[in-house]
Amino acid sequence: MPMPRVHAQTAIGLCLLLVGSPLCAAAAQRTRESLATAERTRKADTARPARPGGLESWLLMAFGDRYVERALSPRRGLFLGTTLPGPNGGIGIGPAWRFSDLDRRRVATAGLAAASRYHWAATALFEMRNVLPARLPDRVFADLSLGFGKREFDQFRGLGMDSADGNRAAFQLTQSFARARVGWRARPWWHVGAELGIETGSAARGHDDRLPSVHDVFTTAEVPGLAGRTTLTRAAAFLDVDYRDSTPSTRTAPRLDRLPVAGASSGGRYQVIFAAFQDRRSNRYGFRQLTLDLQQHVPFLHGHRGLSLRALSVLSFTSAGQHVPFYLQPAAGGTRVGRGFDTFRFRDANLLALQAEYRYRINPLMSGAVFVDAAQVAGGVRALSWSGFRTTYGVGLRLGDRGGAALRFDLAFGANRPRLLVGFGHAF
Amino acid sequence: MHSSRARCLLALVALVALVAMTAGSVAASASGQSGPRFYADDPIWRDNDRVVDVRRAREIKLDDYYDFIENSLTRPGDRSKIRALNVNTLDEVPDSSWFTNRIGRRDMSVAELVTGPDRPVTFSGAWTIVRGKNRGFQPGFRAVDPADPTGTVYQLEVDPPGHPEMATGAEVIGTAFYHAFGYHTVDVYLTTIDPNRLRIAPDATIRDANGRRPFTHGDLQEILKNAARRSDGRIRVSAERFLDGDDMGRFEYHGTRDDDPNDIYPHEHRRELRGSRVFAAWLNHDDSRAVNTMVMRHRDNGKRYLKYYIVDFGSLLGSATRFADGPQSGREHALAVKPSLLTFLSFGLYVRPWLRAAPPEGPPAVGRFNADRFDPRAWVAEYPKAAYDNMRDDDAFWAARIVARFSDEDIRAIVSKARYSDPAATDALTNALIRRRDRIKDTWLTGVTPITDVRLAPDGTLTFDNVAVRHGVGSAASGYGLTWSRFDNASGIHAPLGAEVISEIPPATAPIESFGDADYVSVSIRVIASGPGWRPVTAYFRRTPRGWQTVGLDRELPASPAAGAGTSD
Incomplete structure (x- = not known):
């Protein structure tokens, strides 16, 4: 019997009235799966490709797309050079250009760097690594390098530990060199070799209008190498024993990481370099130089604490009437040796430095340090003495993976005033 | 007149129905x-x-x-410790694009466990490098076997020189375990390569800071220099197959993918991700994080879907891939603020407890991995994850039941898959895993009321399993209190059928004569045991033509849960 029209109208009205109520929805979705499917269908209407947020986009670009590496250390092209003017010389930043083959065996780099208006450097460097034919044993290596540099110095105060702060003067140094190096890697952790090269240097008047030029403060008798240009041949032999436990172990393989490696917590590095310089131009600057750099890392608490020790000596030997040009003399003061003193604060023909650093791991990305640096310079080897050391000390914070120091902050005391030092890598 | 009466009657019926349904709606x-x-x-x-x-x-x-940064310094995702959202009414995880129940629901033979996701492949020993490896910590490259007609690409990765067999061993062991747990993993094989039989394809490339460029002999040497070599000069590698499908990147342990409509459960509320903290603790997978996941788009009957994988187990057990795990592994997040501050301000005089008692490294192929001082509740990954932080006792219980199903023989067989040349390495890992498994059973099988597999036979016989008792952990039950109810599925109301009945051990008998015509009945099971503050579990049964089907299980968290897991419901 067909439903009367009024019955149908009422039923439709009732149904309409119930639409939207939970029961009606529940009645329409009778299975667990249909509920989930409805939710998924709803989401499909608004689904859109995910996009990273601001910070993540920046990090992806900087590190994922390697823009940071491209900006700081590309294989070729223009980049932001962080030229290190020299040992303890601080950091200069400026444009640089590099050309390299795919394996980075032949690399040419040129750069300008400026730390301030008065503190600048220009460098050009061409290196050829592993120039020997591939059929020769891997253990034999040979490198060639050519370099040119020009730099404004504003930190010269004379020679010796008694040099006065008030004598601070500026000069401009021009240097060039050509070197060939051959060596034999007896084991992955030690190699020995020889080097032959020629280098030139000349100190010109400084252009820093805040300071007098070094030529106006000192005489050529007081500062060897101040006048004229030197051309020296350099013949050297070296031994490098490196069994620190950086990442990966240097005992078994060369380091893979191109960026700063983690800090060593055990092992040691012992370098000996003996170099003989002969003056090709004036026969006034012939000398021999022995560099001993001894480092030992003593770990405890599984390497989370450690004592790092270093003894560094640069000893110069000259015949009568011969001198070491002042710009080839070692210096104390700066970010690595003699922290606490101004950069290149003490300079002379001989250097002796003792450093001790207690390092403690704060977490995998940060570590702290307490350090003591003692250093002295002297004109003669015999003038070096235990009482001649000037000591600085301080505390530090390092940012880097597993005890490494990609970025280092040291607060040093013991000189005229506390100094905050910022550097890349450990002091040693 | 007739019509008028009918209209009135219908209107009255409609009104009554409306009131009744509205009331029902309100009650619901x-x-x-x-x-x-x-x-x-x-x-x-x-x-x-x-x-x-x-x-x-x-x-x-x-x-x-x-x-x-996001996970260490912020707290992404929803941190409310609600019950996992993707579990079924039995409190179990259904199969999905994330997970396939394996050893948790069925017996697996030793051979099946060891095989894992692997296929029957053989390698000729010659490899042609087709691409450099640009991601990840472990040195390697992508290559094809010239004898393979399918041209399948594999990613080959080496061991660090100081720890031969360590990373590659961890890789195959981790893959086998995670596959058995139920996760989607990628097949990975152990093989050795002869450097003299490596060729570089003419179009092989690698990416450096200047972009993509040809892969050179120098690049290969750089990798091989950092590889552990065997005495015969060959190099052991793990070869991971490249999956078919479109690479959709990684998944995070919180949120959902905006572009996957099927991904509707926030990842921090997925049980298999919350519970994976237990698996990670067992295997010391402290590197479990988004970067070691993979999402692929596949096709099924012409329809595209995303499948979620966990991959890259080179940093598992005692391996940190290129070196052995440090003492911190599994003990503390990388950025733990308080101990870091204490260490910094005290100039290192403050020494973390785990550093004072750090175990020594084991054999080189093992790294630092043992069971000493292993506390499953205290174990942490390298950095926090919402899914791990949200893990509750019921999530951990689910995972611990899976861990408990691995016998000593299973564990030894899976470890043996790594083919360590030093038997001491196999023994050390096996023994540590067995002890860690037992520690997990002690900890997590007793975290909630350990009743599972509740069944009601047509004749009224009630059976269930006390997992803790079966595994010999926790307090033995002196009896079980059973309270039966008729259950109204629409309203969710229980109508008790008498007082609680004490049963010594299962099986028990249900009062089926009082069930009447009920479509649903429930039984509340209270474990009578000293010690843990377990709450009763409630099982639900639906009448079917073949008898009673178990359709639900409510497992409440204990009144006073132990530290380290969720508390609120």
């Missing part, structure tokens, strides 16, 4: 339900998360640093 709302407690397809064992065609998905490029 009051009981927290927007529908019946159980649907016809409950309990579901397959979450059909391939139902919607995934058209708009794009590869998500996840930045490792950002993932670390």
Whole structure:
């Protein structure tokens, strides 16, 4: 019997009235799966490709797309050079250009760097690594390098530990060199070799209008190498024993990481370099130089604490009437040796430095340090003495993976005033 | 007249029905339900998360640093410790694009466990390098076997020189375990390469700071220099097959993918991700994080769907891939603020407890891995994850039951898959894993009321399993209190059928004569045991033509849970 029209109208009205109520929805979705499917269908209407947020986009670009590496250390092209003017010389930043083959065996780099208006450097460097034919044993290596540099110095105060702060003067140094190096890697952790090269240097008047030029403060008798240009041949032999436990172990393989490696917590590095310089131009600057750099890392608490020790000596030997040009003399003061003193604060023909650093791991990305640096310079080897050391000390914070120091902050005391030092890598 | 009476009658019926349904609706709302407690397809064992065609998905490029920063310094995701959202009404995880129940639901033979996701492949020993490896910590490259007609690409990775067999061993062991747990993993094989039989394809490339460039002999030497070599000069590698499909990037342990309509459960509320903290603790997978996941888009009957994988187990057990794990591994997050500050301000005089008692490294192929001082509740990954932080006792219980199903023989067989040349390495890992498994059983099988597999036979015989008792952990039950109810599926109301009955051990007998015509009945099971503050579990049964089907299990968290897991419901 067909439903009367009024019955149908009422039923439709009732149904309409119930639409939207939970029961009606529940009645329409009778299975667990249909509920989930409805939710998924709803989401499909608004689904859109995910996009990273601001910070993540920046990090992806900087590190994922390697823009940071491209900006700081590309294989070729223009980049932001962080030229290190020299040992303890601080950091200069400026444009640089590099050309390299795919394996980075032949690399040419040129750069300008400026730390301030008065503190600048220009460098050009061409290196050829592993120039020997591939059929020769891997253990034999040979490198060639050519370099040119020009730099404004504003930190010269004379020679010796008694040099006065008030004598601070500026000069401009021009240097060039050509070197060939051959060596034999007896084991992955030690190699020995020889080097032959020629280098030139000349100190010109400084252009820093805040300071007098070094030529106006000192005489050529007081500062060897101040006048004229030197051309020296350099013949050297070296031994490098490196069994620190950086990442990966240097005992078994060369380091893979191109960026700063983690800090060593055990092992040691012992370098000996003996170099003989002969003056090709004036026969006034012939000398021999022995560099001993001894480092030992003593770990405890599984390497989370450690004592790092270093003894560094640069000893110069000259015949009568011969001198070491002042710009080839070692210096104390700066970010690595003699922290606490101004950069290149003490300079002379001989250097002796003792450093001790207690390092403690704060977490995998940060570590702290307490350090003591003692250093002295002297004109003669015999003038070096235990009482001649000037000591600085301080505390530090390092940012880097597993005890490494990609970025280092040291607060040093013991000189005229506390100094905050910022550097890349450990002091040693 | 007739018509008028009928109209009035119908209107009255409609009004009554409306009032009744509205009242029912209110009652349902009051009981927290927007529908019946159980649907016809409950309990579901397959979450059909391939139902919607995934058209708009794009590869998500996840930045490792950002993932670390986000999870270490902020608290992404929903941190409310609600019950996992993707479990079925039996409190179990259905199969899905994320997970396939394996050893947790069925017996697996030793051979099946060891095989894992692997296929029957053989390698000729010659390899042609087709691409450099630009991601990840472990040195390696992508290559094809010239004898393989399918041209399948594999990613080959080496061991560090100081720890031969360590990373590659961890890789195959981890893959086998995670596959057995139920995760989607990628097949990975151990093989050795002869450097003299490596060729570089003319079009092989690698990416450096200047972009993509040809892969050179120098690049290869750089990798091989950092590889552990055997005495015969060959190099052991792990070869991971490249999956077919479109790479959609990684997944995070919180949120959902905006471009996957089928991904509707926030990842921090997925049980298999919460519970994976237990697996990670067992295997010391402290590197478990978004970067070691993979999402691929596949096709099924012409429909596109995303499948979620966990991959890259080189940093598992005692391995940190290129060196052995440090003492911190599994003990503390990378950025733990308080101990870091204490260490910094005290100039290192403050020494973390785990550093004072750090175990020594084991054999070189093992690294630092043992069971000494292993506390499953205290174990942490390298940095926090919402899913791990949200893990509750019931999530951990689910995972611990899976861990408990691995016998000593299973564990030894899987470890042996790594083919360590030093038997001491196999023994050390096996013994440590067995002890850690037992520690997990002690800890997590007793975290909630350990009743599972509740069944009601047609004749009224009630059976269930006390997992803790079966595994010999926790307090032995002196009896079980059973309270039966008729259950109204629409309203969610229980109508008790008498007082609690004490049964010494299962099986027990149900009062089926009082069930009447009830479609649903429930039984509340109270474990009578000293010690843990367990709450009763409630099992639900639906009448079917073949008898009673178990359709639900409510497992409440204990009144005073132990530290380290969720508390609120």
